[in-house]
Amino acid sequence: MGVCEIARVFDVSHSTVVNLKKKWEEFQCIDRKVGSGRPKVMNNEEDTRIVDYVRQNPFSTAEEARCAVKLSISSQTVRRRLRFSGLEARCAAVKEILTDAHKQARLVFAQKHVDKSVDFWKTVIFSDEKTFSSCPNGLVTVYRPQNLRFDPMYVKERGRSGRFSVHVWEWMCAEGLGAIWKIDGNLDGMQYVSILENIIMPSVRILYPDQFIFQQIIKIGQG
Structure with missing residues (x-):
C-alpha cells in the first residue's frame, strides 16, 4: 500500500505515515523513547469527562465543551482528545423535521x-414541489464517529421560518x-393543473411517448 492509502485507511496525516516509515527503516521499531514527547495536559478522568x-451534546463546539466541563486547557487540545476517541468534527446532515407519522x-x-424490479422503476416519474431557502446559520458541524451521518442523534433538524425561499416544481x-x-x-389547484398540462406532460412525453407511472409525492398533512 502507498503512503496516501495507508493515511486514508487509518485516518492519520501523510506526514505521520512517512515519519513512522522512516523510523522503522532506521530502528526497526516505532515505539517512542521513554521520557520523550510532551507530557499530557489531561489525565484519564478529564479525558472521560470531555x-x-x-x-451527549454532539452539536457543541470544542470551546463550549471545554467551558462546560471546566477544564483549563485549549480548544485545540479538546479537539485532539475527541479525535483520538473517534469523534471528528464533520459536516452535519440537515433535514426537515419529521413527525412519527x-x-x-x-x-x-x-x-x-x-x-x-428495476424495469418497474424505469417507468416511474417522480414529481414534487421543492423549496430552496437561504440558511441564516451557515454550515452546521457535529462531533460524531464515522459512518453515522444519518443517525438521528447526529442529524440537525430545521424549521422553515426566517428564511428567504424560492418555490419550484x-x-x-x-x-x-x-x-x-x-x-x-x-x-x-389551478396552477398545479397548469404545470401538469403545460410543463410536466410535454417534457415527460419526450422520454415516455407511450406509458409511464406518475408518482406524486404527498407529504403527511397535505391534501
Whole structure:
C-alpha cells in the first residue's frame, strides 16, 4: 500500500505515515523513547469527562465543551482528545423535521415497493414541489464517529421560518432530471393543473411517448 492509502485507511496525516516509515527503516521499531514527547495536559478522568460531554451534546463546539466541563486547557487540545476517541468534527446532515407519522408513511411505502424490479422503476416519474431557502446559520458541524451521518442523534433538524425561499416544481426519472418550473406565490389547484398540462406532460412525453407511472409525492398533512 502507498503512503496516501495507508493515511486514508487509518485516518492519520501523510506526514505521520512517512515519519513512522522512516523510523522503522532506521530502528526497526516505532515505539517512542521513554521520557520523550510532551507530557499530557489531561489525565484519564478529564479525558472521560470531555468525551462523555460531547457524546451527549454532539452539536457543541470544542470551546463550549471545554467551558462546560471546566477544564483549563485549549480548544485545540479538546479537539485532539475527541479525535483520538473517534469523534471528528464533520459536516452535519440537515433535514426537515419529521413527525412519527412522516416516518411511518415512508416506511410503509418502502416495504410495499421493496421487491419491485428495476424495469418497474424505469417507468416511474417522480414529481414534487421543492423549496430552496437561504440558511441564516451557515454550515452546521457535529462531533460524531464515522459512518453515522444519518443517525438521528447526529442529524440537525430545521424549521422553515426566517428564511428567504424560492418555490419550484420539477420531475425526475431513471433517465435523469426533467423540467423545472418556478412557482409564483402559493401553489393552488389551478396552477398545479397548469404545470401538469403545460410543463410536466410535454417534457415527460419526450422520454415516455407511450406509458409511464406518475408518482406524486404527498407529504403527511397535505391534501
